Amino acid sequence: MPSKPAKFQIVWLQGITCNGNTHSFLNDPLLGSLLDKVRFLYHPILPSQMSLRELVVKIPKSDLLIVEGAYRGDFERGGAVMEKLLPALAARAKNIVALGSCASFGGIFKEASPESISGIVYDKSEATGPLAAMREKVINLGGCPAHPEWLSFVIGMMLNKRKVALDELGRPKELYAYTVHNGCLRNDYFEWKVDSRSFGTKEGCLYYEQGCQGPFTHGSCNKILWNGVASKTRAGTPCFGCTEPTFPKTDLFRTKTYMSIPSEMPLGVPKRSYLALAGAAKSFHIKRLEERLIDDHS
Amino acid sequence: MARPSKEERKVSIMTKALELFSKEGFYQTTMPSIAEKIGMSVGNLYNYFASKETLAKELILYIANMLGEEIRRINESPLDTREKIVAIVHMYFKIAQERPETIEYFLRVYLSNREVFREGCEGMICVSAFVTELMIFFEEGGRSGELRDQDFFSAFGLFMGYLGGMVFLNGERILPNALESYEASIAENIYNALKAR
Numbered sequence A: 001m002p003s004k005p006a007k008f009q010i011v012w013l014q015g016i017t018c019n020g021n022t023h024s025f026l027n028d029p030l031l032g033s034l035l036d037k038v039r040f041l042y043h044p045i046l047p048s049q050m051s052l053r054e055l056v057v058k059i060p061k062s063d064l065l066i067v068e069g070a071y072r073g074d075f076e077r078g079g080a081v082m083e084k085l086l087p088a089l090a091a092r093a094k095n096i097v098a099l100g101s102c103a104s105f106g107g108i109f110k111e112a113s114p115e116s117i118s119g120i121v122y123d124k125s126e127a128t129g130p131l132a133a134m135r136e137k138v139i140n141l142g143g144c145p146a147h148p149e150w151l152s153f154v155i156g157m158m159l160n161k162r163k164v165a166l167d168e169l170g171r172p173k174e175l176y177a178y179t180v181h182n183g184c185l186r187n188d189y190f191e192w193k194v195d196s197r198s199f200g201t202k203e204g205c206l207y208y209e210q211g212c213q214g215p216f217t218h219g220s221c222n223k224i225l226w227n228g229v230a231s232k233t234r235a236g237t238p239c240f241g242c243t244e245p246t247f248p249k250t251d252l253f254r255t256k257t258y259m260s261i262p263s264e265m266p267l268g269v270p271k272r273s274y275l276a277l278a279g280a281a282k283s284f285h286i287k288r289l290e291e292r293l294i295d296d297h298s
Numbered sequence B: 001m002a003r004p005s006k007e008e009r010k011v012s013i014m015t016k017a018l019e020l021f022s023k024e025g026f027y028q029t030t031m032p033s034i035a036e037k038i039g040m041s042v043g044n045l046y047n048y049f050a051s052k053e054t055l056a057k058e059l060i061l062y063i064a065n066m067l068g069e070e071i072r073r074i075n076e077s078p079l080d081t082r083e084k085i086v087a088i089v090h091m092y093f094k095i096a097q098e099r100p101e102t103i104e105y106f107l108r109v110y111l112s113n114r115e116v117f118r119e120g121c122e123g124m125i126c127v128s129a130f131v132t133e134l135m136i137f138f139e140e141g142g143r144s145g146e147l148r149d150q151d152f153f154s155a156f157g158l159f160m161g162y163l164g165g166m167v168f169l170n171g172e173r174i175l176p177n178a179l180e181s182y183e184a185s186i187a188e189n190i191y192n193a194l195k196a197r
């Protein structure tokens, strides 16, 4: 009888984390079928073969090491310091995923101690983290949390032995080559510079007054929707750029301006051209965009 | 002698029309009066410009581009914000002296007959080259911390309103001294009004 092919073995290691990516992953609608194809040697919540203690002692080989949470050398897991544990597990893993903004770039936790906390390859956008030397092996899935389907996409590619094309920060292009602005239903408003008057409504763009980071943020939030139905901008909240190394920004929900001119231009757009276009767009009053989309009173 | 090209003809029509419009105003100036001034038949004039409105819009575009180009040069120079203000005031008054019809047109035709420019020149469209450069000037001044952060139009109005006002007074021969003698103090006033405290 032919032996069953070995399952794809995954180790899920947590650094300093809020568990957000774990919980996000549990919402993956395809989790059931994925679990048929992979085996967790260790996962903090899902049934797995080893206890944390065993993981730390045995340092098993794996097909994929997923790291969730930020890195600090003296942080302990199962009695072992990260400084030793992470490189040891990484050396025995075929692939590595830094899951979420903390593991990718340092994220929120880095704010507590900017000197000692970083992502596993990147410290913000500098490749000076503990696994910098093996960065070719590491895929970064920035996001706070990362969308569950971003992770299952990457695992699926690995299962099918397909190469994942990465951007200069090690993020899969398939998921991060777009900006969040791309696919946003408010593009019409952005184009004609019609601003949203409040949070949570369907009308208007959230850029000018509410500081939406959609035009500067790489991510597929408006293409691969959250829970299959929404994204921040669809729900009426500005994107705050959680997939980027610059996250977290301070002063969210406000667009930094100088003399009421946005300080940052949409990616790749020269300031002069943007201002000329924006000035022209603002010259029009388009009734369709100034009215409620759905009038409750009619 | 080689016949002037269509483009050259167009420029000479615009130059003459600009003089007439800025002196007589939009409504007093007619297509026949323009044609007569150039020594061209009215019918031929319409070959170049389909209507008086079209001509008027091309003129404002031309002036805004010219002023925009001048300010762009100043924006791209290594001057600090204070020196840029001096340079812009100087440039504006120089044009007002040497080519008064351009500034006059801006003030007396474009700003005073908004209804003519409603379609095709909505809002800032026809003066975009000029306004954009001032946006860049103000944005950079704000970014470098030299100018106080405020609404663009409050700053823009202060700057251009002042310059326009002086040119207007000069045109009306109300100013006791030559326009350029006010340059330094005007630049100083503008800088003091706009600078960060």
Ligand code: SF4
Pocket: A180, A181, A182, A184, A185, A186, A187, A188, A190, A204, A205, A206, A207, A212, A213, A214, A215, A233, A238, A239
């Ligand atoms: S709300 Fe944000 S993402 Fe949407 S169009 Fe405006 S700037 Fe772009």
Ligand code: SF4
Pocket: A143, A144, A180, A217, A218, A219, A221, A231, A232, A233, A238, A239, A240, A241, A242, A243
């Ligand atoms: S919309 Fe922006 S803030 Fe929200 S998850 Fe996507 S990238 Fe992060």
